Amino acid sequence: xxxxxxxxxxxxxLMRCTEAWLRDGAASGRFxxxxxGKGKIIFTSEHIMEIARLSEVQPGSTSNRAPAExxxxxxxxxxxxxxxxxxxASAN
Numbered sequence: 550x551x552x553x554x555x556x557x558x559x560x561x562x563l564m565r566c567t568e569a570w571l572r573d574g575a576a577s578g579r580f581x582x583x584x585x586g587k588g589k590i591i592f593t594s595e596h597i598m599e600i601a602r603l604s605e606v607q608p609g610s611t612s613n614r615a616p617a618e619x620x621x622x623x624x625x626x627x628x629x630x631x632x633x634x635x636x637x638a639s640a641n
Contacts, residue, residue: 553594560592564601574600 557575561568572590574580580603581596592600 551594555592555594555597557590557592560597564597571600579603 555563557568557571561571564571571580571592575582575590575592580592580600583591583593583596585591
């Protein structure tokens with residue numbers, strides 16, 4: 550079994566990024582991860598490889614957002630203190 554397990558700080562050091570960036574990505578559902586116990590975030594070596602793939606910028610791309618996020622952002626906006634998603638009038 551070649552699967553390794555990393556805490557967010559260890560994964561961040563390996564990927565040369567911030568721990569906060571990894572935690573935020575995992576908490577928002579952008580990055581694959583596992584939760585052990587009472588919500589402890591754990592990354593496997595496979596998760597880290599997938600995060601690296603998700604973060605790649607391909608030649609000719611004009612946005613650093615994922616295509617699904619860019620598509621959603623143009624049709625929806627957040628309004629109010631509870632950040633409810635409302636459809637824009639032009640999207641109807």
